[in-house]
Amino acid sequence: MKKLRFGLQARFVLAVAVMLAVVLALLLLLLHRQKVMQQEVAELGRDAMHGMVEQSLRRHGQATVAQLSDALTNPLYYFDLDMVGRIVRSAQKEPDVSYVLVYDPEGRIIHDGSDEIAVYGQAMTDPLAYEAIAAREQHIQWSPQIVDVSGPILVGNQRLGGVRVGYSIASVRSYENQAVSAARKRLDELNARHLFWVLLLLLALVGTCVAIIGYVQRTLVRPIRQLANAAHAIEVGDYNSERMVSERQDEVGELVRAFSSMSDSIARHDRDVRRMAYTDSLTGLTNRLAFRESLDHRLMMLRGAGRQLALLFADIDDFKRVNDTLGHEAGDEVLQQFANRIRDAVEAMGGDDALLARFGGDEFVILIQDGDVRAAATRLSERLVAELGRPIAVQDRQVFLGTSIGITLFPEDASGATALMKNGDIAMYQAKVAGKNCYRFYSRAMDQAVERRVRLEQELRGAWERGELSLVYQPVFRLSDSRIVGAEALLRWQHPEMGMVAPSVFIDVAEQSGLIEAIGPRVLRAACAAAARWSIGSDPLDQLFVSVNVSPRQLRSGDLPEMVAECLRETGLAASRLHLELTETAVISDEAHASALLATLHRSGVKVWLDDFGTGFSGLSHLRRVPVDGVKIDRSFIADMLRDPDDLALTTAIIAMAHSLGITVVAEGVEKEGQFNILRERGCDLAQGYWLGYPVTAAEFAQLVT
Template sequence: MRFDRRLGGLHAKFIALVGATLVLMLAVVLLMLQRQSAMQREVVHQSRDSMHALVFERLRVHGEALSAQVADTLVNPLYYFDLDSIGVVARNVLKQPDVRYVLVYDTKGDIIHDGSGDIPTYGQAMRDPLAYEAVSANGVHAQWTDRVLDVSSPIRVGDQRLGGVRIGYSLDGVRADETRAANALGDRLGAIGTQHLWWIGLLLAALVGLGAIASWVLQRALVRPIRQLAGVAQEIETGNYATTVPESRRNDEVGELMRAFGRMGDSIARHDRDIRRMAYTDALTGLANRLAFRESLDQRLMQLRGAGRQLALLFADIDDFKRVNDTLGHDAGDEVLLQFANRIRSAVERYGEAEDTLLARFGGDEFVILLQGGEASGRDVRAQATELAETLVAELGRPIVVQGRQVFLGTSIGITLFPEDAAGATALMKNGDIAMYQAKVAGKSCYRFYSRAMDQAVERRVRMEQDLRGAWERGELSLVYQPIYRLGDGQLVGAEALLRWQHPEQGSIAPSVFIDVAEQSGLIETIGPQVLRAACDDAMRWHTQFPRGKDLFVSVNVSPRQLRSGELPEQVVATLRDTGLPPPQLHIELTETAVIGDEVHASALLARLRSNGVKVWLDDFGTGFSGLSHLRRVPVDGVKIDRSFVSDVLRDPDDLALTTAIIAMAHSLGITVIAEGVEKEGQYAILRERGCDLAQGYWLGHPVGAQEFSGLLA
């Protein structure tokens, strides 16, 4: 309907344009008529004014002549005060056309005669508005109002003034004559305007007819074919690319447009097929992508609502996949993803029917499986999801051969159910992510079902991450130092810097909790350099203030994320330069799994550190799946035997034998051995007997603040 309204509006716009033109012309005509009427009124008005001026001027001239004549006639009668003679002259003047009054007055302006028989105004002073100028004038004087023309003339005998005479002419007759003449002129002009109006009306009617003809031609020649193209475009918009464009044999521009539109429709259909394949398919694995999965999930949920059927989503994420990209390269990573996708696809195809399952890759190393409970099986969808998750954990836990090397990865799977966990697609996908994360926290290579408690755990983790941001600047994070002693002579030779967090509300938070949050969120990349600088500052202060501190070293733990960033050597060199601490007095501790998981990258970074004089220790040695043979390929200066072995050396012969073997093999490679977790005198004694170099633990000393550690040196 949008195309119909838009393209159908072309005809309407043309009609509107014609209409607007007609309206404009009509407005012009009306304006012309208005101007003509105004001109007629102006002509009549000017003619009337001219006529008035002409008649008034003639009347004034006539009045002035008559007034002067009457003044001459009244000289003797007024000199002898002959009222009868004055009355005869005045009455003769009153008989003339348009004369309204005749007043004969003395030098004071008092009336002597008004032309009446009994002279009722005799002796009265003239008090009308025109009297003053009439009495004061020295000669013939004319003045007027809207209704009367007053002409006065003094009466003199020689230089002696006897009085004067005033003749008043009524202007009503003059105005009546002017009105009749003006009306006659207006009627004639109106007749001429009416004739013009008829001609203008005929021209407008002709224009309307011409517009109607043009509209009809436009409708047939342009609007109709464009409307047909609009209908085809609307079909294409709704996804019906099979619609055909009407054929046109016209050789003009419109015909060429319709043929070009047909070719464009065919091209769009081809591109749509290609784009849909690209938009809904993962380019690497050929599986459905996130967009296709979300649309399918929305459709399934609409079908299942109210039907009493269940649905499960399985979020599978490859464990430690980044290690493959970092060590073997992205090509090897793509090969791993393909093999994983094929294994997952095979397991899903063996497990369920195609219409009840959907496999998609969400990007990176995350795969999602939609599992719909089948009516034929009669099994609960939770049981089906459990069986499929167990199959996937087992299948994806088998080694993968990439570039001639075996790679052990595994997968962590999170499972969420509809409608138990959520009723909407967005909530289900969020729950699946949460459950998958909990599977990773639980140790990886396992699966977990979503539960409400997971939301609370995630919320606590998010809140902890927020609180951890800026904790160093607020003074909540601090360093404590655990003494490290030489077993041969019992001398204090160094300290391990340990990070502690005193939360303002929750109190002391275990390092195993907040360090993991910092590692997962990336905050460790900010906190780690701050810890390194603070530890070097404290060590330098001991070095300058205490004689025993000159050879004292400080060991600082570095997270795997700091190691992977590749900036660790530059950070260490800059810190040593700024603090002035000699490089041999700084020991960097790295976990065994962080180093062994990325030997090539780690070896290069550790070699750069050691070339600057910094020593490198391998922490928690013996807890990983690697062997001592890796020590030949990774440049380290020392290994720390994990506390889990040290704690049982007095009662477990196997732990004692393993500890003894680690000490002997490390010494054969020229590597220092440090035992951690020494909590009993017997442990200390047996480790010294077996040749262990250094030790730390609660029996030797608890972690203390920098000031308390200074007391040990004093």
């Protein structure tokens, strides 16, 4: 009689049976625990929902009162009840708001959102009124029916009154109960779905085990050994070994066929990697690495052959503004369109051996080798300036950019690749200095210009300590009565050897080198100290202000509010007498960051103006999101408003729209009486310019206002 053997298959069947029994026991335990946990989760969910609703209501109320306090400051200061009413009625439209009350420091009601304001001037006598009036900061009170959130309305340290917002607890409790019921229903649905999937997975597990038991006797050793041999061949780099063939339509067959084609796939991958390493992924052009290798090779072939080569460095003008205002996706689209235009021009005029590459960012490099390369480079540059100066359609709007091109020649300018590329970059920079959207050939004098810029930067370091930098003050006039109401602080540099250096020159050097971060705080402190000495009247409207320009670097650093607060504290200047001027493009380049900083300054009482308004990509829509007190119309619009109807119309529109937002409008560059008269007729608030007054020293300005 043949002895029965407890073989591998029997052991496997027994192991699977034990596994299924364990899984079934665990499943039953899991279902029981799930039922218990569902009940616990429902109770915990109710408690958590209650706490979350109260916390959410508290945060929402505090945020709403903070926004109302900021929004009501100016209307309440000027006692503009219509504006106060509009703001209150807008807040009353929010869900769950029972009432919004604006009151004076003594607790008398100023506005309740109604058209008649029947309770105007009456004292608030409800049980929650006393604590709301006495609170010096935001205060929250709870009653069985109402959550009352109040906060003071301040201008600097002066309290104009306060605002109260009441939220209905009954409606909040209703929302809470509905949310808990929905959550319980959702838990029941999830439980049913979970049970269905658990049963389905259990059936799948049983079926899989049965299938494995049925196929356990099939031969697997041979294909596995073949796969091991194939893997060893790939490991040693042999991609040409005999291909494995399998007709099996299962995972083993797929694995065999995958190993059979792996050597071909790796070879193709190697070729793709090399192509990617030498190609710009965005434009499909040759990249810096491949271009440098090609340039080195061509220079080696040209040495001693008496032939020339030209390099053109093309950089998109003001491309950063596209990324800052339209986003990086729009910037990528602009780069692709520029690349296509440059490619078409190079194919048409560059010759057969021309090579175009993108060096990264917004910089493109072109190599020309055929014929008279100087003449060819000139013609191609003129074509590129014309083509790239045409508008580009991006996101349903037209963008005007242009390009600056620097040209250098081999062997006339340099004999090595590194020197050639350096010269091309210098020539391109000189094209930008010349006004952009043009081209320049490299010359030895350009090296001297770069050296002068480096020297200027070195001389600027320590210029403040040496007493070379000083401030002058250009008067700012109120157009309604032609009276001086303040001054703009302007930085001047009197160099002992170079004489008076133009601000447009050294400010740009200071900004690019980072020196502005050291000079800016000193300018602010000196301007505040000078303004603190100016005699002022008792009327707050007659107090003279000083406006100080803030660079984009200072705005990006994030410590501007702290620096301003320290300067005001040291000099004793009132915050309302300090106006900070920021360029429009500096604010919109990072609107979220700028809005947070400007909101902090605004709450401290410091005024914020947008300088050169109208020259950037933004519009007045940004003023709704950025807390500014005034805009300065760029001098380019003021200069041509007497003869250009478009500039006059645009200036008039800016004044009207800014006034609709409660924003002060300042005109700069007023140099003619006609400009002054038109601006006054159009309702412009303030103005400055040579026709009104030249920049003067602090002492001379003090004499003007005494």
